[in-house]
Amino acid sequence: xxxxxxxxxxxxxxxxxxxxxxxxxxxxxxxxxxxxxxxxxxxxxxxxxxxxxxxxxxxxxxxxxxxxxxxxxxxxxxxxxxxxxxxxxxxxxxxxxxxxxxxxxxxxxx
Amino acid sequence: xxxxxxxxxxxxxxxxxxxxxxxxxxxxxxxxxxxxxxxxxxxxxxxxxxxxxxxxxxxxxxxxxxxxxxxxxxxxxxxxxxxxxxxxxxxxxxxxxxxxxxxxxxxxxxx
Numbered sequence: 001x002x003x004x005x006x007x008x009x010x011x012x013x014x015x016x017x018x019x020x021x022x023x024x025x026x027x028x029x030x031x032x033x034x035x036x037x038x039x040x041x042x043x044x045x046x047x048x049x050x051x052x053x054x055x056x057x058x059x060x061x062x063x064x065x066x067x068x069x070x071x072x073x074x075x076x077x078x079x080x081x082x083x084x085x086x087x088x089x090x091x092x093x094x095x096x097x098x099x100x101x102x103x104x105x106x107x108x109x110x
Numbered sequence: 111x112x113x114x115x116x117x118x119x120x121x122x123x124x125x126x127x128x129x130x131x132x133x134x135x136x137x138x139x140x141x142x143x144x145x146x147x148x149x150x151x152x153x154x155x156x157x158x159x160x161x162x163x164x165x166x167x168x169x170x171x172x173x174x175x176x177x178x179x180x181x182x183x184x185x186x187x188x189x190x191x192x193x194x195x196x197x198x199x200x201x202x203x204x205x206x207x208x209x210x211x212x213x214x215x216x217x218x219x220x221x
Binding site: 004031033041042043044045047048050056058090094096097099100101102103104 | 118136140146151152153154155156159181198200202206207208209210211212213214
């Protein structure tokens with residue numbers, strides 16, 4: 001199993017650009033989530049999904065969209081990037097409450 | 111008040127020391143508690159999780175939960191330089207699978 005994979009590993013955007021962060025898992029987990037990690041802030045939940053077709057907002061959802069058309073994939077879309085979205089983004093999938101994280105995407109918005 | 115509080119450190123100890131990492135939480139609802147380890151520029155990896163009060167041991171690691179004090183701890187025995195990382199505590203939120211994380215404590219074990 002590859003576990004949780006994320007692409008790209010690093011991305012530079014200009015303010016106002018849009019992009020999609022990809023996340024995939026091959027463990028058949030129903031629950032998936034997106035976090036951002038900033039210095040001194042820990043991990044903050046952006047959006048999560050309890051299964052295909054079902055998504056909900058987390059703690060910091062503004063400026064981000066998600067969809068879940070398959071069990072395997074859970075992409076995160078930045079609609080109009082802002083410098084405040086400079087962060088490290090982690091995707092996770094969950095089995096019996098234990099969440100397994102991907103390697104992260106480092107995003108720099110100029 | 112944050113729902114899960116954790117001293118960010120950094121915490122520096124000599125190799126072989128016993129390390130104590132701690133978190134406090136504010137919600138008393140039914141929940142599980144987890145400890146994650148995160149190396150620099152890597153994703154968090156699950157170390158241990160527990161529900162009940164008391165201790166859970168896995169090799170050199172012991173997780174302890176005191177629900178009466180709303181206090182969770184991770185003890186590392188015979189600490190090694192390879193234990194140098196950020197340690198994140200977390201608790202579940204409801205039955206949706208959501209986790210609430212502390213800020214993380216950075217640990218450095220010096221040879």
